[in-house]
Amino acid sequence: MQHLSLKGAYGVSDILIGSGLIQRTAEECIHKFSPSRVHIVTDTHVAPLYLETIRQQFNIPVSVSTIPAGEEHKRLSTVETLYHDFLSAGLTRKDLVIAVGGGVTGDITGFAAATFLRGVSLCQIPTTLLAQVDSSVGGKTGVDLAEGKNLVGAFYQPRLVLIDPQALSTLPAGIFQDGMAEVIKYGCIQNPEILHLVSRPDFKADIDRIIYECVKIKRDIVEVDEHDTGLRMILNFGHTIGHAAEKLGNYTALTHGQAVAIGMVAAMRLSNALGAPEDLVPLLSSLLQQHGLPTELPYGKQDIFNALLSDKKKFADTMNFILVRELGKADIVPLPVSQLQEYIMTI
Numbered sequence: 001m002q003h004l005s006l007k008g009a010y011g012v013s014d015i016l017i018g019s020g021l022i023q024r025t026a027e028e029c030i031h032k033f034s035p036s037r038v039h040i041v042t043d044t045h046v047a048p049l050y051l052e053t054i055r056q057q058f059n060i061p062v063s064v065s066t067i068p069a070g071e072e073h074k075r076l077s078t079v080e081t082l083y084h085d086f087l088s089a090g091l092t093r094k095d096l097v098i099a100v101g102g103g104v105t106g107d108i109t110g111f112a113a114a115t116f117l118r119g120v121s122l123c124q125i126p127t128t129l130l131a132q133v134d135s136s137v138g139g140k141t142g143v144d145l146a147e148g149k150n151l152v153g154a155f156y157q158p159r160l161v162l163i164d165p166q167a168l169s170t171l172p173a174g175i176f177q178d179g180m181a182e183v184i185k186y187g188c189i190q191n192p193e194i195l196h197l198v199s200r201p202d203f204k205a206d207i208d209r210i211i212y213e214c215v216k217i218k219r220d221i222v223e224v225d226e227h228d229t230g231l232r233m234i235l236n237f238g239h240t241i242g243h244a245a246e247k248l249g250n251y252t253a254l255t256h257g258q259a260v261a262i263g264m265v266a267a268m269r270l271s272n273a274l275g276a277p278e279d280l281v282p283l284l285s286s287l288l289q290q291h292g293l294p295t296e297l298p299y300g301k302q303d304i305f306n307a308l309l310s311d312k313k314k315f316a317d318t319m320n321f322i323l324v325r326e327l328g329k330a331d332i333v334p335l336p337v338s339q340l341q342e343y344i345m346t347i
């Protein structure tokens with residue numbers, strides 16, 4: 001088992017990574033929090049797979065909320081349901097909330113835990129690759145509004161994150177591939193060794209190590225910039241153009257991972273146009289394709305430009321792009337909006 005600690009503004013979080021950790025949930029939670037009761041939040045897909053394994057380990061009262069699976073339920077009404085469930089279970093500020101599931105369950109539960117009684121302790125047990133390498137670490141929580149994704153939320157660190165790579169064995173292939181887009185992102189922005197590891201046909205044999213290397217990068221970045229005002233932006237490599245593509249497809253034509261994959265290749269092309277010494281596009285494209293991810297924009301560049309422009313903050317005359325001009329090194333580059341169209345034509 002690997003251990004990482006994350007020092008945030010309000011304390012230290014422990015992140016444990018190891019196969020079989022789910023079987024030790026109660027032991028780790030009781031050791032860390034000594035709660036009188038716990039409340040588990042999971043979703044309708046994950047509950048039949050892992051809920052009983054976790055629930056039966058506790059010899060203190062356990063209550064459960066099973067929320068409907070899917071991004072469309074990442075909204076305030078689900079959070080309100082959780083508040084009512086917490087109250088009827090008799091949860092107090094000395095107790096513990098455990099989120100078991102993907103990024104959607106983690107984000108909703110994190111926000112409910114951050115705001116219920118002004119904050120109850122939180123443990124995250126991420127069960128998708130994306131949640132294990134990204135969303136369970138770093139304390140961003142929240143929900144969507146009709147106007148857009150993640151518009152309401154809070155920074156609230158889970159004091160414990162239990163990452164069990166064995167949980168990935170039940171994940172549908174497409175959802176695993178989505179997470180691989182984020183894994184490859186970490187390799188591009190910070191540690192090319194990750195790219196080497198995932199290029200092997202038997203990379204799943206090293207999945208514990210791959211997850212550890214990704215989480216370590218996220219931990220290091222969050223410790224420098226917990227509230228996302230500077231360095232943390234490099235985690236958005238591929239996301240600016242990716243979001244524009246997701247939007248053009250009404251959030252249904254492309255999954256988030258597919259959009260990020262396409263966005264990373266586009267950002268790499270932009271890096272070249274702005275003077276990267278080496279053309280990294282073929283290397284990135286072939287790695288993404290090896291993992292079943294798309295690399296070409298399914299929309300016209302003019303449409304991407306229009307979508308980017310509609311996202312632009314009204315008063316900003318620059319737009320930040322994350323560029324990788326050297327493998328393992330990302331820069332935040334503000335590009336003048338007046339020249340945006342010209343730049344987008346290079347992707």
Ligand SMILES: NC(=O)c1ccc[n+]([C@@H]2O[C@H](COP(=O)([O-])OP(=O)(O)OC[C@H]3O[C@@H](n4cnc5c(N)ncnc54)[C@H](O)[C@@H]3O)[C@@H](O)[C@H]2O)c1
Pocket residue numbers: 043044045046049069070071074101102103104105107127128129130131134135136137138139140141149150167168169170171172175178
């Ligand atoms: N908080 C952050 O820092 C952060 C970072 C990145 C993404 N996010 C958010 O994460 C969300 C996406 O997360 P996601 O990709 O994990 O999606 P998700 O939570 O919707 O999970 C994808 C699907 O997999 C199912 N599932 C989960 N674990 C499973 C398992 N082990 N076996 C079988 N099925 C399983 C879920 O029920 C769901 O149907 C988005 O809402 C995004 O905004 C948050």
